[in-house]
Amino acid sequence: MSDLFEILFTAGFWAATIRIVSPLIFGTLGELICERAGVLNLGIEGIMTVGAMAGWMWVYQGGDLWTGVIFAACVGALFGLLHAIFTVHLCLSQHVTGIGITLFGSSLSYFIYRMLLPDATTPPKIEPFEPLLIPWFSELPIVGEALFSQTALTYLALLTVPVVWYVLFRTPVGLAVRMSGENPVAVEAQGINVLAVRTGAVMVGSALMAVGGAFITMSWFDAFYFGMINGRGWICVALVIFASWQPGKALLGALLFAGLEAMQVRAQQSAGAIIPYQFFLMLPYIMSIVAMIVMARKTKYPQALLVPFRRGERV
């Protein structure tokens, strides 16, 4: 037990937490934006896979890192568009569409990866994002290594939280997004195109999810593995509920989970002999369920979540 306690004071633990939290932040905020507009996006797992593959492949084929991130975001947005066409424009089941997008996105990623690299037995590597040491700050004890020696993509993730908050709660377009998730008819009656707002929100959200996936192959690791998203997308969906659809709380929730995972890796090394590693690996999934149970009673869902809007429909 004291071992675990000591872990909390090592810079390595905090550095790992901040690293692990980045894809969760992107994914959770992406899902949050979709749901704030009234669209549940269960394509997240597939879209993160697509982003992970697309970004990595871009760099592997000779592109540079940042355009790779942008490429991943664009591909993610494209999948978001697909999801929006089905759920927003054709009013099809958001649950089933999301699952379909996940199945399609993951399998397509694997197909393209194998297509382009048919013979690779050991996954080829790219040169990933380098840690970007912030002058002076990075030399601080613990905090320096944990917070100020990360890659640029991690800083971007942390920056996304206030940006998403500001846009959602302090700009006209954010108000339109939130209102689309509360009462789409009211938005339409004010002369705003609900379908466009929702489509845009789902595309932006999906782009963020894809960047979250790209982070894993381009900043955290340097290769693309099969099954590497491994349920992270679903955890993000749980985190949105845990966060009551608030970006700030989403960051807190994501940090909690990342901390748990970082701790888990370290505990495995020290306690692995006694407790089988599988039980450590189960923790994030079980914790996600627990998190939803804890918050279930308190949260106020966006009232029009899962409710399609049909223009010109006879009431």
Added chain:
Amino acid sequence: MAAAPILEFRGVTKRFGALTANDNISLTLNQGEVLALLGENGAGKTTLMNILFGHYQADEGEILVDGEALPPGSTQAAISAGIGMVHQHFTLADNLTVLENITVGTESLWSWRQENQANREKLTRMIEDYGLVVDPDALVSTLSVGERQRVEILKALYRDARILILDEPTAVLTPQEADRLFETLKSITAKGLAVIFISHKLHEILAISTKVAVLRRGSIVGTLATKDAKREQLAELMVGRVVTRPKLSAIKRGAPVLEISDLTTGGGGSSALKNVDLVIHAHEIVGIAGVAGNGQAVLADILSGLIGNFTGSASINGRELAAGDPRSIVASGVGRIPEDRHARGMIGDMEIWENLISEDLRSSEISYGGMVINGDRARERATEQIKEFDVRCEGPEAETKLLSGGNMQKLILSRALSRNPSFILANQPVRGLDEGAIAYVQGRLLEARQAGAAILLISEDLDELMSLTDRIAVIYHGSLSLPEPPGKRSIAEIGLMMAGQTQNKSEELQGVGHGH
């Protein structure tokens, strides 16, 4: 009066499949006028306004504002042309503030910040100018129905509307609130705005409008100046034939059937019931008047078996009500007509015969051992009920969602009445129906009364309550007044009670009512 009309419809036609909702409509509206659009439910009034506001696109014809053609199918264009609409069902987001609801869409979506200070100042000024009092920072969910309507009107005025459309605005108001709305409309027209007022209530139209256009089955059947219009003439124009609504006949009431005493639900709020007492006898219809959200829905849910969590007692024919158990309640002789026939009454995706067995699925008549459905018997019974209640459909295997509102209500009626219930809960039984269907439903209820049923009629339409009930009670903030015969209290008095501005429950509660 030679000025160009502010608004002109030219040959507007709109079809939904085989149905022509608006047929070649032409109308004009001038500044300062109040045009009443009169017609029964389903005549096409709302459709026409939805075309004007860009929710629908007309199949033929055009609309001119100040002589210029309005781009069809664009709410944005309608708003910028100065058209504002107050929908019958409020279009507000409950979890956002009044200010947010009003300002959404007023600023460029690509602006990086909201001009909250300026917006609030503009809104506060309008609230003062028009006397539409409401707190800009309140969450809409905390507002009363009347306040929500003010927010809707402010929303239109905030965007500099010059033509204000109100769709059945008084349906949810007390008579006094309605009077106050009329005052507001007068001050608005005095400032040069034009108003289109949609209603099917003749007395309102005679009171407020300057011009009346009567719609029937999608066509304009008459346009006349209000001062030349007579009530009977309008009624006949609207319905096209003489439909007499059934009248209450004198009959001696029987023994008590429904007995409620001290019924209370927790949770607080204006819809929680507080010590409700009520007795309804055989051969008697008791009406409940009240503004939506004052507890009538909760009372209906308890009597339907949807809510089982309450204190106090409710019994039917001396037997305690099976709390929270719809099936037992139905079996004990209760017929229920729910408020919303699409959401609660019928399952649109199932066939008619399936919907007609939903309440007694496990009875020995309908299923073997409560396990396997006797489809033959169920279809046979459905065929009988369809015939008895004159439901227009292709047969028991037709899909329910394809039925018209009136036919769907007849199905619900047949399910509720065919087992000769001793108590009938009728919650807004004629809402949204056309005159023919209204007369049919009301006639059936009166037949049931004749046959000895006790009936609780919950309605927002005071005229209906006055003409159809033996006694009327008023519900306000979960408290139910003593029921009195319709002759005993005027509509104005009932209206005051609906607003909580009177000592209800006779003398014993004197002083409880609060002032204005």
Added chain:
Amino acid sequence: MVIEPRQSVSIWRAGLAPVWAILASMAICAVLIAWAGASVPNAYALLIKGAFGSAFAIKETLTRSIPLIFTGLAVSVAFRAKFYNIGAEGQLYAGALAATFFGTGLITLPPALMILLLILTGAIAGGALLIVPVLLKTHLKVDEVVTTLLLNFVVLLLVSYLIEGPWKDPMSLGWPQAASIIDEGVFPLLLEKGRLHLGLIIAILFAILVWLMMRFTVLGYEIRAVGYNAKAAEFAGINVNRTVIITALISGGLAGIAGVSETAGLKGYLTLDLSPGFGYTGIAVAMLAQLNPLAVIPAAIFLSAVYVGSDAMSRAVNIPTYIADVLVGVSVLAVLCSVMLSQYRIRWLK
């Protein structure tokens, strides 16, 4: 763009919707095949030949369809009640765990009874796994999609632990796998050659049973009513929560039997690669079958043929086998679309 319901839906149009979906999916995959440099007609010919070209191929296709029939049934029952059980994969493994627990020597019964016992315990285990998600949905309104998905990972890790640890077969020479099912519990083969086993008969039997249940019983009525309109069902006196819970148990049970059938029928022992995503493919099966239990059988055989055939095809023309997964994913989306288009029409406005 306006979506309007059609006045009448012809049986042809409704019945053909999945066929259009399949054709659309194949067209989309044709793009990928062409991109991989293969001739599309040739590739699809190879796929069909691989799935149906010989007695062996047909038997293989039918064998692979068995778990898909079960998971397809599991999903179609659940989706009927709008209970989105995406956890068939985990429930399949739960069933396999139960079969391994009871079938590797703990109890020995005569063959018929032993098989019955394994099926029963597998069904119970599969259903039990859904208890937490369904209670969370009915009592706390927690979305079941996320909880059932998350449990898939948990169960898989549990299986991994058990077959690497306490349940590891000492005879397996270091491979992580559990002990073999005893002979009494193994499903007999239907034909002398090949791997086609009793599971197929059981699966078809269950499809018929589920169909009868949905169509003719009070429970089936209640499941449909709750799925179509829970509020109206509640008003009519149907206990919505109870119905959803029963639906979940049936659904989980069916998926659990898939695990039993794979363990005791096909492999003979539990491994981590028992299911290459049968639980997820079950969603596509159910969607293609439009949630009709009888139609689940051809839908499962079709998707099984896609998998078996694409193995053969990818060997011959060097296309990644993931093409089969792509087709499954696309078909879920395509069938959603085509079913909608059979009931609604889209009108484009100027």
